[in-house]
Amino acid sequence: MTERRRLTGLAGRFLSLSGGRVIGAGAVFLANLLIARTWSDETLGMFSVLMAISAILIQICSGGYHSIATVYTARYRANKQWGLLNGFIRQASKVRLIGTVLAAFISLVYLLWGMNAELTPTILSALMIAASVYIGTTLYFCSGVLVGYEQQERALLPETIIRPLFFLVSLGAFAALGLALSASLIFLLFTAINGLACLTIWHFFTRARPETRDDTSDKDQKSRWNKAATPWIITSLVWDFFVELHILAAGMIVAPAQIAILHVCFRFRILAGFGMRTIYMLMLPDVYAAHARKEPVGHKIRRMCLVGTAYALCVMAGFYVLGERMLSLFGPQFAQALDILLIMSGAILVRGLLGPVPALLSMYDQHLPQSIVMSACLVASLTAIPFAYDAMGIAGIAWCYVISNAVGTAILWLWLTCVVMRRPVDGQEPA
Structure with a gap:
């Protein structure tokens, strides 16, 4: 009966969180549709490039800390190590500040020499991206900490509800006024609204932190955090931002109208992926806490994979x-991209079958293997894009995305199940 109540409660929270994600994702799709219909599909394509630059820089300039925030928060919380948690939070703040300066330089170089687009003034665009990066790194780190505290609703509210709805309403107001907006101005609007979302989650974050502000971390502890976080820069680029990397790569060889088609298909795939993320967000903290207490976690992982696989099959059927009807909302040229959407959805099925392998490896303090494997897959995929595009058009880019994800996930799954999880519990590093 206890297990049944637990599953019922989990299902209820999944529906509420997924409902919030669907509302937010629906607002994002409507915003993309509004941009394409009101201004142009070229404007949508250039805006997606700016968003991709910002998203990738967030991963690089965060130092990987927001990717390990949940596992370390859950670990220190389970063992009541509040001084270490405070030290972890402070170290992440220092990395974010350094990363913001780095983001301004990288974006300036890319906009000046990497693109032949009318993004003027370039310096202003670089500063906008840097501001977006600092806001984004703060938003996602605080969200990861809140998930570690099992406050998933507060972790998702600013990102999935506040930001997309305010962005959609603001775009609608500009469209109603008949104002001409460039991609840079739309990105500036998004950055301002993202700042509002960041202030909201910061409020939740400060309330969740322990009252004590003691910092018991030392130099060795900070070195351990940096060692754990750094490989996640590459891993997260592949797992969470492989879409943006493909959009940037496509921007070098594909016309803006075709980039818009890829962008829309990827958005639908990401929309479907929200449900999978919600499942893992709800179930992983319990796995992390059990592992920190040296309890068996195999049955919890198998249950998580079973739920994820069932969800992925429902997504593909939907x-x-x-799919064709949903794509046609953006125009007749988008309706012909159903095959691309179905190809991309294969990545969801792979994740459902094999589970959140990178997060589980991180739980076992295995950070480097996944970085090496996914780096190799990333290089192979980006190298293959020009050849795949010549052979199959933009569908080739979709195949590069799916195959590289599947191969990387399978290798890491074998490493997790055949090597890491077979080690005795007593041999693990104390949590």
Whole structure:
């Protein structure tokens, strides 16, 4: 009966969190549709490039700390190590400040020499991206800490509800006024609204932190955090931002109208992926806490994979039945991209079958293997894009995305199940 109540409660929280994600994702899709219909599909394509630059820089300039925030928060919380948690938070703040300066330089170089687009003034665009990066790194780190505290609703509210709805309403107001907006101005608007979301989550974050502000971390502890976080820069680029990397790569060889098609298909795939993320967000903190207490976690992982696989099959069936109709909302040229959408959705099925492998490896303090494997997959995929595009058009880019994800996930899954999880519990590093 206890297990049944637990599953019922989990299902209820999943529906509420997924409902919030669907509302937010729906607002994002409507915003993309509004940009394409009101201003142009070229404007949408250039805006997606700016968003991709910002998203990638957030991963690089955060130092990987927001990717390990949940596992370390759950670990220190389970063992009541509040001084170490405070030290972890302070170290992440220092990395974010350094990363912001780095983001301004990288974006300036890319905009000046990497693109032949009318993004003027370039310096202003670089500063906008840097501001977006600092806001984004703060938002996602605080969200990861809140998930570690099992406050998933507060962790998701600013990102999934506040930001997309305010962005959609603001765009609608500009469209109603008949104002001409460039991609840079739309990105500036998004950055301002993202700042509002960041202030909201910061409020939740400060309330969740322990009252004590003692910092018991030392130089060795900070070195351990840096060693754990750094490989996640590459891993997160591949797992969470492989979409943006493909959009940037496509921007070098594909016309803006085709980039818009890829952008829309990827957005639908990401929308479907929100449900999978919600499942893992709800179930992983319990796995992390059990592992920190040296309890068996194999049955918890298998249950998580079973739930994820069932969800992935439902997603693929839904895309097959409704995908063409959903794509046609953006215009007749988008309706012909159903095959691309179905190809991309294969990545969701792989994640459902094999589970959140990178997060589980991180739980076992295995950070470097996944970085090496996914780096190799990233290089192979980006190298193959020009050849795949010549052979199959933009569908080739979708295949590069799916195959590289599947191969990397399978290798890491074998490493997790055949090597890492077979080690005795007593041999683990104390949490």
